[in-house]
Each structure stands twice: as C-alpha cells, then as structure tokens.
Amino acid sequence: MPIVNMESITLLQLNKRLASLITVPSTQDVWVTAELSDVAVRGGHCYMELLQKDPERGTTLARARGIIWASIYPRIDAEFHAATGQRFATGIKVMVRVSATMHPVYGISLVINAVNPEYTMGDLLRRRQEMLTRLQAEGILEMNRSLEWTDVPLRVAVISAPGAAGYGDFINQLYNNVQRLRFKTRLFPAVMQGERAPETVIAALDCIAGECDDWDCVVLIRGGGATSDLVAFEDYSLAANIAQFPLPVVIGIGHERDVTILDYVANMRVKTPTAAAEWLISRGTAALDRLRRIGADMLQAASDKLSGCQSQLAYYEGLLPVAPVSVCERASALLHTHLVTLASTGPRRITPEIARLTHRGETLGQSVRNRLERQSSRLDSLSALLDALSPQSTLRRGYSITRAGGKAVTSVSQLSPGTAIETTLSDGTIISVTK
Amino acid sequence: MTEQPVFTPVSELTYSKAVAELESILRMMQGDECDIDRLAAYTRRATELLRECRTRLTATDEELRAILSDLEK
Numbered sequence: 001m002p003i004v005n006m007e008s009i010t011l012l013q014l015n016k017r018l019a020s021l022i023t024v025p026s027t028q029d030v031w032v033t034a035e036l037s038d039v040a041v042r043g044g045h046c047y048m049e050l051l052q053k054d055p056e057r058g059t060t061l062a063r064a065r066g067i068i069w070a071s072i073y074p075r076i077d078a079e080f081h082a083a084t085g086q087r088f089a090t091g092i093k094v095m096v097r098v099s100a101t102m103h104p105v106y107g108i109s110l111v112i113n114a115v116n117p118e119y120t121m122g123d124l125l126r127r128r129q130e131m132l133t134r135l136q137a138e139g140i141l142e143m144n145r146s147l148e149w150t151d152v153p154l155r156v157a158v159i160s161a162p163g164a165a166g167y168g169d170f171i172n173q174l175y176n177n178v179q180r181l182r183f184k185t186r187l188f189p190a191v192m193q194g195e196r197a198p199e200t201v202i203a204a205l206d207c208i209a210g211e212c213d214d215w216d217c218v219v220l221i222r223g224g225g226a227t228s229d230l231v232a233f234e235d236y237s238l239a240a241n242i243a244q245f246p247l248p249v250v251i252g253i254g255h256e257r258d259v260t261i262l263d264y265v266a267n268m269r270v271k272t273p274t275a276a277a278e279w280l281i282s283r284g285t286a287a288l289d290r291l292r293r294i295g296a297d298m299l300q301a302a303s304d305k306l307s308g309c310q311s312q313l314a315y316y317e318g319l320l321p322v323a324p325v326s327v328c329e330r331a332s333a334l335l336h337t338h339l340v341t342l343a344s345t346g347p348r349r350i351t352p353e354i355a356r357l358t359h360r361g362e363t364l365g366q367s368v369r370n371r372l373e374r375q376s377s378r379l380d381s382l383s384a385l386l387d388a389l390s391p392q393s394t395l396r397r398g399y400s401i402t403r404a405g406g407k408a409v410t411s412v413s414q415l416s417p418g419t420a421i422e423t424t425l426s427d428g429t430i431i432s433v434t435k
Numbered sequence: 436m437t438e439q440p441v442f443t444p445v446s447e448l449t450y451s452k453a454v455a456e457l458e459s460i461l462r463m464m465q466g467d468e469c470d471i472d473r474l475a476a477y478t479r480r481a482t483e484l485l486r487e488c489r490t491r492l493t494a495t496d497e498e499l500r501a502i503l504s505d506l507e508k
Contacts, residue, residue: 151451152492175503182494287454288492294457295485301464302478309471 019102027100039088044070065109083117095119140243147248152287153216155184157208161192166273173277181284192222198235221252221273233260252276395426445487
C-alpha cells in the first residue's frame with residue numbers, strides 16, 4: 001500500500017487541534033473541587049496535581065495537572081492563607097476556578113485563576129469536627145488537658161526537627177533565662193512537615209513514654225520557616241496519641257491563627273517555640289518568687305515573734321520594781337476595809353440585841369408579878385370561902401352542934417331519954433341530959 | 436528544756452514536700468502556737484529547706500555553661 005500518499009498532519013497540528021477542542025467555553029472558568037497533591041513552586045509558578053479520590057476506598061478517580069501562574073500566585077496564596085491559615089499542600093481540599101489549556105509540549109493543564117477558601121475551611125473544619133467528635137466519644141479528648149503539672153517543670157522532652165530554627169530558638173531562650181533555672185532537655189527528633197510528620201512524631205512520643213519518669217512535660221515545636229504546612233498535623237492517630245499521653249504536652253507548631261486538631265487535645269498551646277520556653281521559664285520564675293516570698297515572710301515572722309517576746313519581757317521588767325509595793329498597798333487597803341466593816345458591824349448587831357434583852361427582862365418581871373398577884377387574890381377568895389364555910393361562923397350565926405358520945409347527932413332517933421348530950425355554941429359547950 | 440523537733444533530711448524530700456513544709460513552718464511562725472524555744476530550730480530548718488529548693492531550681496554558672504556548650508557541639 002502506498003502509505004506515503006496518505007494524508008497526515010504533524011503532532012503539533014494535532015495538538016493544536018486538541019487545544020482548540022479543549023479551549024471551549026464549557027471548559028473555561030469552571031469551578032472545580034479537588035484534593036491537592038505534589039504541590040511545588042518553581043520559578044514563581046505553583047504546580048500541583050489535582051485529584052479526586054473515592055471517598056470509600058481512597059483510590060484515585062480523576063487526576064489533572066494544575067498551575068497557578070507567577071503573575072497571580074502571590075495574591076492567591078496570600079488570600080488563601082489569610083482565610084484558612086493554610087498554604088496549598090498535599091491533602092488539602094480546594095475549590096478552584098480553572099480554565100483548561102493544551103500546550104503542544106506539556107499537554108493538558110488546568111490553569112487556576114481563583115480559589116474559594118471557604119470550601120477548604122469548611123472541609124478542614126468538618127474533618128476536624130469529625131475527629132473531635134470521635135475523640136470525645138472515645139473519652140480521651142480531655143485526658144491530656146486535665147493532667148496536673150508538677151510544681152516546676154524543669155525536665156523537658158522536646159520533639160522537633162533537628163537543626164530547625166525553632167528548636168534553636170527554644171533552647172537558647174530556655175537556657176539563657178535570667179533566673180538560671182536548671183532545665184534539662186533532650187531532643188527526640190521527628191519530621192515536622194509533610195506526610196511523614198504524624199508517624200515520626202508518634203514514634204518520638206513512644207520513645208518519651210518509655211522513660212516517662214525522667215520527664216515533666218513534652219514540648220512539640222517547629223517553626224522558623226515561613227511555610228505553614230499544618231495540614232499534616234490534622235491527623236487522628238497523632239491527636240489520639242497526644243490526648244492520651246501521660247505527661248502534659250505543649251504544642252508550639254504554628255502561629256497564632258494556625259490552629260490544628262492538636263491544639264484541642266494538648267495540655268497547652270503556645271504560638272511559637274520561644275513562647276513555649278518563656279512559659280516554662282515563667283513557671284520556674286513563679287516558683288522562685290514563691291520561695292523568695294516565703295523567705296521574706298519567714299524572716300518577718302521570726303523577728304515579729306522575737307520582738308514580741310522582747311517587748312513582753314520589757315513590760316515585765318518595768319512592772320517588777322512596782323509590783324511588790326503595790327501588792328503591800330493593796331493588802332493594807334484590804335485590811336483597812338475589813339477593819340471599817342468590822343467596826344460598823346459591832347454596834348449594828350449588838351445594840352438591837354441588848355434592847356431585846358432589856359425588853360425581855362422587863363417582860364419577865366412583869367409576868368412574875370402578875371402571876372403572884374393572881375395567886376394571892378385567889379388565896380384571898382379561898383380564905384373568904386373557907387371562912388364562910390367554917391363551923392365557927394355557922395355557930396356564930398346561932399347554930400349549934402350536938403354531939404352524943406363524941407358523935408354529932410343529926411336525928412332525934414339517935415337519942416334516948418337520959419342520954420348526956422354536949423351542945424357546942426360559938427363561945428362554949430353546954431352539957432345537958434335528955435328527958 | 437523543750438524537746439527539739441526532728442526533721443527529715445532535706446535531700447530525701449521532693450520539691451513539693453519541701454515547699455509544703457516551708458509553708459507550714461511559716462504558718463506556724465505567723466500563728467500563736469510557735470514555741471519560742473523552737474523558733475531557732477524552725478528558722479534553721481526553714482533556711483535549709485529554702486536553700487535546697489533554690490538549688491534544685493537553679494543551676495550554677497558552670498553547669499549552664501556546660502549545658503550550652505553541649506548544645507553547640
């Protein structure tokens with residue numbers, strides 16, 4: 001077959017045809033969502049791979065090359081960082097406005113001319129929220145945050161990239177403290193950016209956990225560099241490791257606005273490595289101040305106590321010459337009082353007693369007299385009665401007593417004729433004989 | 436003569452225990468129950484505790500120089 005006669009076009013012509021097919025209105029200025037990978041800046045341009053992954057299996061469903069030209073990259077990067085605290089980096093999900101282009105040599109690229117940071121923020125926040133919810137459900141979210149610090153954390157296990165500017169800043173700040181606090185540190189090296197960051201940090205944490213008793217806390221620092229590739233730290237297993245770590249963990253991996261999931265689980269969050277050192281120094285300084293205060297108070301208390309005792313002694317000393325005299329004076333005054341009391345008591349009690357006695361004496365005489373008089377008058381009346389009743393007085397009134405044979409005759413039947421009777425009158429006796 | 440108090444050697448105390456003892460001595464000295472016979476003993480003890488605590492917190496110049504020179508290696 002005469003192949004030479006067949007019509008053909010050059011590759012360049014084909015590519016140009018492809019380019020014209022591709023650069024149609026429906027591929028221009030299209031908003032696309034994708035995940036970033038292999039981000040690199042060369043010659044001011046930013047190159048990256050845009051991926052779509054299967055959310056279940058993680059396999060790549062679509063891939064395209066993306067470019068941000070140097071003419072707009074600084075502006076887009078600044079806006080994106082300002083809004084999200086992130087830079088373009090592997091793993092970040094973005095919504096970008098792209099125009100498809102076809103270069104005869106380099107093939108199809110998606111030229112990015114705008115980015116919607118809110119999409120990235122939303123995605124980061126959603127993923128972070130999912131991790132937080134999971135940590136909460138597992139009951140470990142607050143574990144590191146609720147650990148108690150030792151009084152003065154002086155033994156500091158440092159996780160950082162060896163030779164990193166941030167590590168140097170931290171160590172210099174820590175050891176050049178004015179108070180000369182005795183810190184002990186050791187570096188547990190880890191990769192502090194990119195995909196390997198979580199696993200190497202976890203390995204360093206495991207090392208420290210093995211000698212837990214030798215350390216008071218862990219300080220996780222990086223920094224110095226301008227890049228702020230923090231998305232690598234948005235990692236569940238790293239967060240879970242820190243949350244459950246038995247020593248308080250201080251995180252100093254970003255700047256103020258660069259929050260990662262680690263800031264939610266670590267005991268302490270600081271802005272920079274230097275700030276981490278300053279915080280540790282402030283703990284030590286506070287302890288030294290407390291000691292100083294105790295020392296001053298102690299001195300004050302001891303001298304107060306002594307001067308209290310001294311003034312008490314001085315008081316007694318002043319009292320000593322005066323006290324015996326005043327004791328005598330008081331005793332003498334007391335005696336005098338008793339004397340006066342006694343003097344006034346005698347007359348007060350004796351006088352009425354005498355009066356009473358006198359009165360009784362008088363009463364006694366009177367009653368004796370009364371009694372004698374009563375007896376005497378009674379005797380008088382008895383004597384009168386006796387007088388009235390005596391035979392003599394009856395005789396004097398004309399009566400007589402007749403006796404016969406010595407016995408009183410009260411009836412004529414007692415007498416017979418010729419009986420001698422004796423008649424007694426008041427002034428004598430007549431003897432006669434009855435007829 | 437009052438019986439003098441007996442203290443644990445400072446080197447056997449943790450920092451926290453040493454500070455706690457310091458504060459309890461201070462409270463006692465500031466209170467009324469401090470016995471003047473023991474004042475000297477407690478003051479001496481407190482000074483010893485303070486010195487020990489400070490030593491544990493701070494390093495000497497030589498130690499600091501040694502640490503920093505290690506770093507530079």
